[in-house]
Amino acid sequence: DAKTTQPPSMDCAEGRAANLPCNHSTISGNEYVYWYRQIHSQGPQYIIHGLKNNETNEMASLIITEDRKSSTLILPHATLRDTAVYYCIVRVGGNQGGKLIFGQGTELSVKP
């Protein structure tokens, strides 16, 4: 599975957009980019995923570069409840068990 690199921490002002970067330069053609977040001591929560096109849902937008070597998760209007550790994961498709390998993630602090 490809490895991802994320900044260990970021701050964001409440109401502003939070842009969380992720590098995955060794991603292969059948690997998807997934984003999860974990609020303190809870189970990780799925946010969004994509293969090569940009994606948007009610929680966030995912921007994947054309070469697929990096991506950015955008929380358009961050709130205090968005304070969490955000994990960027690449996950292979198909029948290989679909495992998710978590890295250190980015600890996002949303401040008033």
Added chain:
Amino acid sequence: ETGVTQTPRHLVMGMTNKKSLKCEQHLGHNAMYWYKQSAKKPLELMFVYSLEERVENNSVPSRFSPECPNSSHLFLHLHTLQPEDSALYLCASSQVGRLNTEAFFGQGTRLTVV
């Protein structure tokens, strides 16, 4: 509510005890996972079950024994644990195949070994 339920939420056990963690998913998924999260560390994948068969065991000590009796249930049997096994144990499920779905996680079992 994610559709993945773990019990108990908290467990304190002695090093000579035997206990089991239970995970149940109501999502119709065909794959289930156990993760361990020690304090201030990322999640570590322990076991993967796909179509009720164990497809991955990430060098987990034998004092942890998983069981998957059917596609909806997953157990983690614990025996003679050590204090360093104290952690948050998380279960997840997903649908795997030609197009994998996202994985959903339970709220975890906070285990303390004394």
